[in-house]
């Protein structure tokens with residue numbers, strides 16, 4: 001930048017009272033000449049300053065245009081895989097082509113970034129912004145849990161289903177070579193069906209936990225109700241996210257909401273729902289069964305499902321998760337009271353007898369309610385009377401007279 005020129009000295013007029021008229025006139029003329037000279041100099045300096053101002057203004061406009069262009073130009077979406085705060089570097093994987101790039105990040109950005117963040121990158125992969133999760137439909141539509149806190153031991157009464165899920169989901173993740181050696185493909189997708197609250201979600205979370213896989217859940221009903229118009233894109237994103245986070249378990253809950261038969265579904269006329277289902281089918285068809293991503297779906301409405309999703313290569317392993325029998329209910333009571341101080345007068349076998357038709361979720365609420373009655377009574381020990389009151393409360397909440405499975409009358413298999 002050029003330095004501003006120094007201003008010319010102010011001309012001085014020295015008039016002596018002893019001067020003659022002529023001398024005065026001459027001094028004034030001289031002063032006039034000096035003033036005119038300074039004026040000319042200042043004028044030309046002013047003109048130069050104006051020129052400089054115009055130049056700078058042009059520079060500002062140019063920068064603003066570039067800035068605007070940068071802001072409005074398309075950015076690519078990527079996921080941060082690793083971040084090295086020390087070296088101010090990040091490994092990002094661009095969505096779509098899965099290209100992985102090591103890129104420099106500013107100190108501020110390196111402090112803010114975390115592995116797994118979705119970011120916008122420009123042509124040269126420089127991270128421009130971290131996408132806020134609230135503006136990210138993907139984050140809202142999917143529940144991502146790196147290590148869900150459910151173990152097989154937390155699931156009661158469905159040991160056979162646990163065994164089947166382990167065989168169909170865990171084995172291909174842990175020992176894919178077994179399938180290679182025998183020369184068969186493991187089941188592509190596993191469909192868990194049965195009444196609500198019987199442990200289907202727990203099963204999916206437990207396999208993710210035990211195989212150190214990321215658990216990614218998407219609820220079919222939400223896709224249809226909440227993310228109207230985005231269903232098929234979100235299904236695509238779901239599989240993309242799983243490939244970014246593998247090993248991963250994709251869990252699609254309430255799959256009937258997007259995969260119902262045309263005749264029975266109220267929403268089946270909706271082309272959007274159809275598109276979402278087609279996207280799911282095409283993702284599954286293009287899917288490598290032996291690998292680090294496994295798919296589990298769940299439904300309470302098996303009867304409503306479009307058979308297209310049950311074809312080989314899609315959800316080709318069906319596992320029924322029923323309501324627990326007496327022995328199962330006893331085990332579930334034990335599991336849900338493990339952390340409670342239960343009095344000696346409580347017999348889980350008796351409670352199991354009295355709760356025929358209860359789901360695991362309902363037994364969990366009986367245990368919680370019983371604990372609440374003890375607290376209300378100022379006790380830390382939970383007694384038989386608390387369980388009796390809890391049962392009465394839950395039956396009353398259920399409409400006065402509790403008929404086993406009354407709430408599930410609409411579930412057909």
Ligand SMILES: Nc1ncnc2c1ncn2[C@@H]1O[C@H](COP(=O)(O)OP(=O)(O)OP(=O)(O)O)[C@@H](O)[C@H]1O
Nearest residue numbers: 154155156196197198199200201202332360361364
């Ligand atoms: N078999 C079970 N053993 C222990 N707890 C259970 C079992 N089944 C259900 N529960 C309890 O009920 C809660 C809900 O269960 P879960 O979400 O797995 O049911 P779900 O079958 O997926 O239900 P929905 O069909 O309504 O989604 C669990 O968090 C757990 O506390």
